[in-house]
Structure formats: C-alpha cells, structure tokens
Amino acid sequence: MKVRILYGILLLLVMGCREEFLDLKADKQMVIPESFDDMEALLDYTDLMNRFLPWMEEVQADDYYILEENWQTLSSTPEYRNAYVWAKDIFEGDAGTSDWKTPYRIIFQANVVLDGLLKINSNMNSVRYNEIKARALFFRSWQFFRQIILYAPAYDTGGDNRATLGVPLRLNSGLHETSVRASLEESLQRVVSDLQEAESLFADVDTHIRTRPSKAACQALLARVFLYxxxxxxxxxxxxxxxSNFKGGIIDLSSVNSALTFPMPRFNREVIFHSAASTPSPMTASRLNVDSVLYASYGDDDLRKTVWFRMNAGRLGFRGSYDGSSVYFNGLTVAECLLTRAECLIRQGELDAGLRDLTTLLRNRVEGYVPPTALDRNRALAYVLSERRKELVFKGVRWMDLKRLNLKPETARTISRRLGGRTYQLLPNSPNYVYPIQPDVIELTGMIQNERQ
Incomplete structure (x- = not known):
C-alpha cells in the first residue's frame, strides 16, 4: 500500500511543483517508509527503478538508421522525430516524453528511502541499514549521471566546468524546494562522492540479485563515470x-543457442547490474536498421555478427539484448569493465596489459581469435575503441562515448542521417549534443534552458 501511495505522488512533477500539487501531499509521514522492509519494497520496485527507462540518448546515436517513410510516421511524436535529426526545435510545443521526469521520479524514490533512514537508529541493524543506504545512493547517482549525459555538455578537462550548467541535484524528498541547476563540476562530483560512499557501505558478498545494486555495480559505474x-x-x-569483486565472467558466444529469437539470457553471468530501457519509437523492430558500416566492421568469424543480429523482413535488426527480449538492456557488464580497463591502460602507455584485457574478451567473441602484434599506442587505442563500439552496441553508452571522444580531434567524428534527398549532420561538440529540457519543466521552475542551433 505504501508503495502505491508513494507512486501516486511520483506521478506529480516533483521538479518544482505547483502549490495545488503540494496540497495533495497531505501528510508526508504517510509515504516516508518506517521499516527496512518498506524501504526495500521501494527500491525493489523494478518497473520504476530498473525497467522502462527513457532512452533519448540512444535515439540520437549513430548505431542505426530509419527510412524516410518510417521517420514520417513519427509525426505524432515530434520529440522523437526531431531528436533523430538533432533539430533545434525538439518539442514543437508538445509536452514531450518522460526523459526528464522519469529519472527524477527514481531519484525521488531513492530520496524517500534516504530520508526514512534518518529516522532509524543505524545501530539497530547496521548491516541492513548500510545495504539499503548504499542501494538508494546508487540509484540516485545512476540517474543523476544519466541526466548529465543527456542534458549537460561534455566534461572538458581544459574547460571551466564550474561555470557550465549541469543538472538539478535533488538531495531530499521535499517537494517545496524549487529546482536549480548545479554546475557540471558539482553535478559530477556529487555522483562520484555518493557512489564512493555507497561502495564503502556495501558488503563484499555478491547478492546475485541483478536488479539490486552491489559493491561491484558501484565500482563498475564509478569506472564509467571516471572514464567520462x-x-x-x-x-x-x-x-x-x-x-575482481563480481562472481561472474565472460560468455563464450560459441556456447549460445543462436537459433533462439533472443539468444542472450536475462541475468546472464556477464551482468553486474540489470537495467532496461523503454523502447523508443524510432528504435522499434519495425523501424530500426542497424548501421551498415557498423555491421560490416564485424568480421565473418565474429560470433557477435550472427548471434546478435538477424535479417527480418528485409531489415537488419538487433537481437542481442541482455534482457533476453526485444527490450534494450542498458545496465553494467563485465565486458564493459574489461573494455574500460583496456582503454585506460593503453592511454597510460601500458599497451601489453591493455591488449591482454581485450584478448580476454575477444577469445569469447571471435572464433580462432589471434591478438594483433606490433601496435603502437595510437593504433592500439583505435583498436580498443572500435571493439568498444562493437561490443557495447545498443547498451546505452554510445552517446556518452561520442561526447567524450569528440573532445580530442583524433577521435572526434561527424555523424549524419540521410532522409530522402536531405542529409542532416551533427558536428563534434555541437550545442545540439545537449538536449533541451521539457518546456513545462522550464515554466514551472524557471531554470535556464539549453540553447541549440
């Protein structure tokens, strides 16, 4: 019952509510959890916390395309139609989808738990107290970081990130505070500090419940944040x-039954933390075509080419989701961690160690894999970045990678769409890499809107 009451409040716009919304919240005590069981119920509400998450960042990325006739059918949802071509005016007066609001509902849910913990004696059951606090901090950080990737510019180590707008940092469940945007520096430092606190609170033992955050999940997300x-x-x-802390490993794709419609099982041994997206309209099976250049980059002996992709009704589709369904997985995996460590080692000049990590992965992906030899630093970096794109395709990191890699000329790229006789381009570091906030949120809060060209 408490979960249902709370979710009703979550349906309100928690980002700068009108007074009539606040009047509906008659007694905050009704929805502040009073026991560990209540708090776990809120964090285990997977339909909100782990599933049906918005995915506008992938809508804008370059791993797929749609045909003009399918693009035209998106006219009833102008946000998707315009986001696909990185238009200046995204909403055209429409209210927009849930890309801003759903993450802040998750953040609100986590804050309700954190506020509830303040009323409980942590010595009563310190292990469970710490576990619940760590999980709430993880979920809040997970969504703060997602908002930063979509709604803020790329973090530039040579820029003034304290003068650059980040995202609102809602740190409690109160509804009376008007939301303001923190700086990009403050936003990312909050993500790091909360994740490091959560890491220190989690027990070392893996729960094996993949929808629940863990110490290894915190470390995997910290790796992603620090890479950014x-x-x-x-x-x-x-x-x-x-x-090291995750009791899983890499799947040998030769052992996967490629005859299945969706060959990759949910909660498989690579999944450190399970999360899945709500399929955006442009990326449904009836519209999406895998980018032909990307597909051609998989060699004929690459098992990913046959296990993860399939022709369907004349279009090349993706079927390799770690959700074991047509729903796109966007969680954390061992493979991502191997690729992150490999890239970092190579960037630091430790080529042999970095290529060993890559070999660990690719021996389970490519039949008869033979590691390359005599690569210099630049070629080794290009190699690991190419494999990162192929391995993490449609797993929710491509937009982040485009933004961070665009900061260096040697890894920057212009991406394009062709519809009919017109070509649309998104240049490196374009203002259109920063998504606009929904108009009703701007109206309610007075926050500064992101400018586009």
Missing part, C-alpha cells in the same frame, strides 16, 4: 575492482 571524466587511472582501477 577522462581520469583514466581511477577508471581503470575501479573497472578492475568490479571485475
């Missing part, structure tokens, strides 16, 4: 810790 921050020593260290 271009702090390669820290990113590689946390990736290594996640690999």
């Amino acid at each position: 921050l271009q702090k390669y020593e820290e990113a590689g260290r946390y990736a290594g810790l996640a690999i």
Whole structure:
C-alpha cells in the first residue's frame, strides 16, 4: 500500500511543483517508509527503478538508421522525430516524453528511502541499514549521471566546468524546494562522492540479485563515470575492482543457442547490474536498421555478427539484448569493465596489459581469435575503441562515448542521417549534443534552458 501511495505522488512533477500539487501531499509521514522492509519494497520496485527507462540518448546515436517513410510516421511524436535529426526545435510545443521526469521520479524514490533512514537508529541493524543506504545512493547517482549525459555538455578537462550548467541535484524528498541547476563540476562530483560512499557501505558478498545494486555495480559505474571524466587511472582501477569483486565472467558466444529469437539470457553471468530501457519509437523492430558500416566492421568469424543480429523482413535488426527480449538492456557488464580497463591502460602507455584485457574478451567473441602484434599506442587505442563500439552496441553508452571522444580531434567524428534527398549532420561538440529540457519543466521552475542551433 505504501508503495502505491508513494507512486501516486511520483506521478506529480516533483521538479518544482505547483502549490495545488503540494496540497495533495497531505501528510508526508504517510509515504516516508518506517521499516527496512518498506524501504526495500521501494527500491525493489523494478518497473520504476530498473525497467522502462527513457532512452533519448540512444535515439540520437549513430548505431542505426530509419527510412524516410518510417521517420514520417513519427509525426505524432515530434520529440522523437526531431531528436533523430538533432533539430533545434525538439518539442514543437508538445509536452514531450518522460526523459526528464522519469529519472527524477527514481531519484525521488531513492530520496524517500534516504530520508526514512534518518529516522532509524543505524545501530539497530547496521548491516541492513548500510545495504539499503548504499542501494538508494546508487540509484540516485545512476540517474543523476544519466541526466548529465543527456542534458549537460561534455566534461572538458581544459574547460571551466564550474561555470557550465549541469543538472538539478535533488538531495531530499521535499517537494517545496524549487529546482536549480548545479554546475557540471558539482553535478559530477556529487555522483562520484555518493557512489564512493555507497561502495564503502556495501558488503563484499555478491547478492546475485541483478536488479539490486552491489559493491561491484558501484565500482563498475564509478569506472564509467571516471572514464567520462577522462581520469583514466581511477577508471581503470575501479573497472578492475568490479571485475575482481563480481562472481561472474565472460560468455563464450560459441556456447549460445543462436537459433533462439533472443539468444542472450536475462541475468546472464556477464551482468553486474540489470537495467532496461523503454523502447523508443524510432528504435522499434519495425523501424530500426542497424548501421551498415557498423555491421560490416564485424568480421565473418565474429560470433557477435550472427548471434546478435538477424535479417527480418528485409531489415537488419538487433537481437542481442541482455534482457533476453526485444527490450534494450542498458545496465553494467563485465565486458564493459574489461573494455574500460583496456582503454585506460593503453592511454597510460601500458599497451601489453591493455591488449591482454581485450584478448580476454575477444577469445569469447571471435572464433580462432589471434591478438594483433606490433601496435603502437595510437593504433592500439583505435583498436580498443572500435571493439568498444562493437561490443557495447545498443547498451546505452554510445552517446556518452561520442561526447567524450569528440573532445580530442583524433577521435572526434561527424555523424549524419540521410532522409530522402536531405542529409542532416551533427558536428563534434555541437550545442545540439545537449538536449533541451521539457518546456513545462522550464515554466514551472524557471531554470535556464539549453540553447541549440
């Protein structure tokens, strides 16, 4: 019952509520959890916390395309139609999808748990107290970071990130505070500090419940965040810790039954933390075509080419989701950690160690894999980045990678769409890499909107 009451409040716009919304919240005590069981119920509400998550970042990425006739059918949802071509005006007066609001509902849910913990004596059951607090901190950080990737510019180590707008950092469940945007520096430092606190609170034992965060999940997410921050020593260290602390491994794709419609089982041994996206309209099976250049980059002896992709009704589709369904997996995996550590080692000049990590992965992906030899640093880096794109395709990291790699000329790229006789381009570091906030949120809060060209 408490979960249902709370979820009703979550349906309100928690980002700067109107007074009539606040009037509906008659007694905050009704929805503040009072026991560990209540708190776990809120964090285990997987339909909110782990599933049906918005995915506008992947809508804009370059791993797929749609035909003009299918693009035209998106007219009833102008946000998707315009996001696909990185238009200046995304919403066209429409209210938009849930890309801003759903993550803040998750953040609110985590904050309700954290506020509830303040009313419980931590000595009563310190192990369970710490576990619940760590899980709430992880979920909050997970969504803060996702919002940063979509709604803020790339973190530039040579720029003034304290003067760059980040995202609102809602740190409690109160509804009376008006949301303001923290700086990009403050936003990312909050993510790091909360994840490091969560890591210290988690027990070392893996729960084996993949929808629940764990110490290894914290370390895997810290590796991703530090990679985005271009702090390669820290990113590689946390990736290594996640690999060491997680009791899983890499799947040999030759052992997978490729005759299945969706060959990759849910909660498989590579999954450190399970999360899945709500399929965006442009990326449904009836519209999506896998990018032909990307597909051609898989060699004929690459098992990913046959296990993860299949022709269907004349279009090349993706079927390799770790959700074991048509729903796109966007969680954390051992493979991502191996690729992160490999990239970081190579960037730090440890080519042999980095290529060993890559070999660990690719021996389970490519039949008869033979590691390359005599690669210099630039070629080794290009190699690991190419494999990162192929391995993490449709897993929710491509937009992040495009933004961070665009900061260096040698890894920057222009991406394009062709519809009919017109070509649309997104240049490296374009303002259109920063998604606009929904108009009703701007109206309610007075926050500064992201400018586009």
